[in-house]
Amino acid sequence: MTPAKVPHSGTMTGNDAGHGVAVNLVNLRRSYGTIHALDGLTLDIAPGEFVALLGPSGCGKTTALRVLAGLEDADSGRVEVGGKDITSVPTSARDMGMVFQAYSLFPHMTARQNVEFGLRLRHIPSARRAARASQMMDLVELSDHADRYAHQLSGGQQQRVALARALAIEPQVLLLDEPLSALDAKVRVQLRDEIRRIQLEVGTTTVFVTHDQEEALAVADRVGVMRAGNLEQLASPHDLYARPATPFVADFVGLTNRLRATVEGQRANLMGTSVPLLPGSVLRGGALVLIRPESIAVTADPAGRTTVVSASFLGSTGSLYAVTESGENVMAQIDNDTVATFSPGDRVTLVPRPNPALAVAHEAGADTTAPL
């Protein structure tokens, strides 16, 4: 059996750092019947950058990744890698490493044989192949498990071997399709950090699809929030959180209060405090201000006009739910050691901190009196 002819961009010298390439998705469209999975998606990724695509189920993030990998064909648009149009290049010749959501190790091969598989297809001599496989197993810290089969490895170990296998071929682009979602919480955090460490070490351009915002914010250089087949916002994790461009991003990333306010110029007045507004906010009249729980200060005040509904201990922090005199529900983040000082029915005063917030027209936000 003759293996497919595949390009080989890497030198297999073991020094991988810094061989990332630019990736450009240009006006991609992909429909399944009447559903538009990708609706003119355009995304530019810099060489060596780690971009996470974040969004709810059905937003098109996985389709975008699969089109980039060549596993799905786009109806229209272009995929460019390193300046070359690869839209019609088959998957096997795209030179991309991919880690899947489902465990994808070949069950009839050991971990080492899995890692060597892509190298065999590239006709790398056995000595160099073995050295490269050992290097990759070291990188994912599984050298002791090289001779084990998939069924002898835990879920986290299998995904680490899959990562080693994807990186062994020195791919131009590393694609991660929710590789952590099948793992338990503790392993997920460990592997997440490990993926970031390895990506920084090898410098490969990486696209990471996830529906877990914490994962995306923790590892990516930039996070793209997707909705209905298009990018809603592409920004650094901090900007995405602190400066959401749209109500959808504000709602999807982190927790957000929607509070009625009066907007005047670049500022909004709510709860007796003036708050600066982010670009993209409505600039006049009544609006809803999207404000984070940690941007609201809570003080116990028997004369306050807000009533505590509940206070919860969350480990490193606490949260307090309250309802204002006008019936608005508010969630505030409080110190974990002050949780016990609040009881349902207590009166408090809420003061928004002067962090920039997004103001949207009233109809764009949800009902402010609905439970959060």
Added chain:
Amino acid sequence: MAGTVKLRAARRRKQTIFRRLVVALVGLFFALPIVGMVEFTTRAPGGGRTLDTWATLFDLGVINADYPELKTGLQASAGLVVLTVAIMLVMLVPTMTWVRLRLPGMRRLVEFICILPLTIPAIVLVVGLAPVYAWVAYFLGESSLWLAFAYVVLVLPYAYRALDAGLSAIDVKTLAEAARSLGAGWPTVMWRIILPNVRTAVLSASFLSVALVLGEFTIASLFSRDNLQVAINLLGKRDSSIAIAAALAALVLAFIVLFAMSFVGAARGSHRPKEN
């Protein structure tokens, strides 16, 4: 507490007795005809026992001279087994894999088509296939080997079920996509990823096909072609004793072939270390 333990022990004893009884009954069901065949083939003309029939059966010189149809039938059946299994695997494994990967909506239809021969009696199949075989004989000759085309149809339901179970046990789509992302073309995906992981299913499908082809009589007889069963049937009209001995030998041969195949499968699978 002691009462519960006694109750459990009594239940276990009952279950053991029941299991042994079932095994004994099943064993008897299979053993009786075989014992009958052995008894029949060792009867001496004046009463008593003789192994003359068996000696004749294993004397190739006598068989070639006096019972040439047996040799022809055996050769034809051996060829049919190989050809049927080969066509079945080459046709079914890639098709079923492709349907799973690219045309999941067609799965039910393919299953229906593959199961369909189960509902068609062999005689009806022969009536339907007769015009086709007129053309086969015209283009490819009168060889019995071309019965393999009809036999592939015959073994489809069993082979489909066995292969479907094997393909369902692995994540074909993810494995294929992982291999392709690493640079494998479709032939490599099939040969080096899918096939090794459905090896047991392929063996099962092959076992069933071998057993079915070795035991097939109706189609070969109605098409006037040679195979082992047709030869045994012809032989039965001349010398019932040697015919029964040949039938029993064919049965044992089929067992040996199936055991050998399963042994090869088990040996190839034993390179996996045990789970720690």
